[in-house]
Amino acid sequence: MMIVSMQDVQFGYSDVPCLQDVNVDIMSGEFVAITGPNGAAKTTLLKLMLRLLQPWKGSVQLTGKGMQRGRPVIGYVPQQIAAFNSGFPSKVLEFVRSGRHSSGSWFRRMNRDDEQRTETALRQVGMWELRHRRIGELSGGQKQRICLARAIAQEPDLLVLDEPTTGMDMESRSSFYRLMTHLVRSSGMTVVMVTHSLEEVRPLLDRIIQLERKEHGGWKCCTTTSCSGHFVPVE
Numbered sequence: 001m002m003i004v005s006m007q008d009v010q011f012g013y014s015d016v017p018c019l020q021d022v023n024v025d026i027m028s029g030e031f032v033a034i035t036g037p038n039g040a041a042k043t044t045l046l047k048l049m050l051r052l053l054q055p056w057k058g059s060v061q062l063t064g065k066g067m068q069r070g071r072p073v074i075g076y077v078p079q080q081i082a083a084f085n086s087g088f089p090s091k092v093l094e095f096v097r098s099g100r101h102s103s104g105s106w107f108r109r110m111n112r113d114d115e116q117r118t119e120t121a122l123r124q125v126g127m128w129e130l131r132h133r134r135i136g137e138l139s140g141g142q143k144q145r146i147c148l149a150r151a152i153a154q155e156p157d158l159l160v161l162d163e164p165t166t167g168m169d170m171e172s173r174s175s176f177y178r179l180m181t182h183l184v185r186s187s188g189m190t191v192v193m194v195t196h197s198l199e200e201v202r203p204l205l206d207r208i209i210q211l212e213r214k215e216h217g218g219w220k221c222c223t224t225t226s227c228s229g230h231f232v233p234v235e
């Protein structure tokens with residue numbers, strides 16, 4: 001089942017397009033990486049995928065299982081995390097749990113086992129022991145992990161991560177990849193992530209979306225499907 005479908009998408013911030021001829025189909029249960037040089041519009045592509053930006057031309061469709069109000073539940077962890085401002089809980093546990101309580105947003109859904117999901121997500125990212133800490137006292141890497149936990153706790157159909165391994169040491173990266181593989185293979189989650197560490201994650205992937213420079217400026221998507229990842233379709 002298709003969860004994301006982008007067809008002939010064109011987009012730019014000024015009058016010059018930075019993305020053209022974007023055709024991307026992502027199937028439910030796939031582990032997909034988006035890669036390309038700095039400034040190649042990887043974050044822009046994610047934002048178009050999430051419909052945070054509207055394309056100039058073409059269409060973006062989100063469909064899938066567990067749909068709420070006609071859209072899949074989406075967990076999004078942006079590159080720059082702005083969530084630690086006032087208005088968000090200041091303790092780890094409440095912050096992660098809060099993802100399950102905000103209403104009216106299609107980024108999450110309500111569920112009666114909020115506590116259990118919050119605990120599982122915190123354990124999965126290795127932050128359960130620090131659940132009573134104030135967020136202000138956490139390291140950058142630990143903050144990154146609780147944002148990931150907050151997204152996972154929402155049990156998203158689609159988990160979208162913008163350079164999630166930046167600043168992680170090698171051990172943290174391998175446990176992060178193990179977790180992603182588990183979420184994709186065991187829970188049927190679809191994971192799309194922007195990464196510059198393609199080589200180390202390549203064996204786990206189902207698909208790579210490569211942004212390549214067009215001859216006359218702008219960037220174009222080229223989708224690679226020949227990864228050695230094992231694609232398990234989810235009904």
Ligand SMILES: Nc1ncnc2c1ncn2[C@@H]1O[C@H](COP(=O)(O)OP(=O)(O)OP(=O)(O)O)[C@@H](O)[C@H]1O
Binds near residue numbers: 013036039042043044
């Ligand atoms: N809000 C904005 N307004 C105007 N231009 C923008 C805006 N956001 C991004 N851009 C420009 O669009 C282009 C693509 O930016 P984007 O952040 O999508 O690239 P990226 O591939 O994610 O980069 P990086 O690898 O450095 O994170 C860049 O030239 C950037 O300067």
